[in-house]
Amino acid sequence: MGDPGAAGLRSVLAARDWRSAGSFLRSVTDPDDRAFYLNVCASVKGVQDWADEWIAAEPGSTLPLLVKGAHGIRWAWEARGAATAERTGEQQFREFHRRLKVAEDCLDEVVERDPGDVAAWSFLVVSARGREVGREETLRRFHAATSGHPWHLHTHSQMLQWLCAKWFGSEEEMFAFARRAVADAPLGSPLGRLVAEAHLEKWLSLDRGEDDAYMTRPDVRAELRAAADRSVRHPAYRRRPGWPEDHNVFACAFALAGDHVAAKERFEAFGDLVTAIPWRYLGDPGGICERLRRVALAYA
Known part of the structure; x- marks a missing residue:
């Protein structure tokens, strides 16, 4: 989208340079901007292969868990494919749900440790569709995200999809x-x-x-x-x-x-x-x- 920060972030993530990625992401404080750059992280192939290394290196930080969770949702939808449910195979659905569980486990840990993390709640609104958690739980996630930032674009757009x-x-x-x-x-x-x-x-x-x-x-x-x-x-x-x-x-x-x-x-x-x-x-x-x-x- 013509954004130099996004281009740089994609580059360091592709090179598995989580230190540089973490430094950049910690400099982004606006909740809407943060969601945009986390979606950039989600779009880079292979993050799931090395995200645990980052998590192990920074056990006191929720950021690597957030990145792995955001990426895991995109990773899950890649397994499911773009076809309708009746044209999606049983194996695809199994892998879809397995990957979504990985993503939600990461995001759940983030909000447990930092209940005010808008981005984590926002991506939990995305995964709510795939995991079919129900209306009450989805709305709980939506309100948790928007209580910290009422006009959060990513959260509203994802709730519209739900x-x-x-x-x-x-x-x-x-x-x-x-x-x-x-x-x-x-x-x-x-x-x-x-x-x-x-x-x-x-x-x-x-x-x-x-x-x-x-x-x-x-x-x-x-x-x-x-x-x-x-x-x-x-x-x-x-x-x-x-x-x-x-x-x-x-x-x-x-x-x-x-x-x-x-x-x-x-x-x-x-x-x-x-x-x-x-x-x-x-x-x-x-x-x-x-x-x-x-x-x-x-x-x-």
């Missing part, structure tokens, strides 16, 4: 959660993207033809614009680590809604910093983004 109809919630709950969070958040907050994410989830759930008819409805377009006005288009919005994803999410939603002027603004805002989310849900991120960008620029 509330999707394809997981454990419903369309009504998903939209109510997104709208309430955006209305309550400070102006300029990246949480405005939750409304766009909810509409994209709805679009994905519909059959071909119905999906485009839905996204191009005047009320959907209006709500997307209102959310962007409170978020990425507001003067109070600030670019923090991971910022391109906010604009990519809105660009995708506006493009699918046929709001070419609004889409063009977001495409220009992130330039060539195309992110996997949300484009991967439509196909190849680079190809899909470029095709929709051309349409927006042509018709805006």
Whole structure:
């Protein structure tokens, strides 16, 4: 995402240099930034192979446990694959749950030792879906994370996923959660993207033809614009680590809604910093983004 800190972190983790990784991560104090860089850690292959060495070397620190836990969740989903449940093999599910247990054991130890660790609680909201811990426990994790940082983007985005109809919630709950969070958040907050994410989830759930008819409805377009006005288009919005994803999410939603002027603004805002989310849900991120960008620029 064009972030020098993220590039450096990936480099030292790939080299198994946990000392440098730890030094960098300890310098990051903002909870949203911390979640972004932990997701960078989660994306580096092979961390599970040597994380225990870091844990053994720093028994008094929760940081290596946090990194192993965050990485373990991504590692678990890699074992499960992207297919639907009925197309996922029994062995894949066994390995998925085994890896999730490893991740949760690490994160549980972090919050036991440091109950105020926002990042650990946030990643426990992610694993709540895979382990199917139930509504009460998931909400407990969500509230534990947001009590320390009320507008934590990663936690809210993951809770929105839990509330999707394809997981454990419903369309009504998903939209109510997104709208309430955006209305309550400070102006300029990246949480405005939750409304766009909810509409994209709805679009994905519909059959071909119905999906485009839905996204191009005047009320959907209006709500997307209102959310962007409170978020990425507001003067109070600030670019923090991971910022391109906010604009990519809105660009995708506006493009699918046929709001070419609004889409063009977001495409220009992130330039060539195309992110996997949300484009991967439509196909190849680079190809899909470029095709929709051309349409927006042509018709805006």
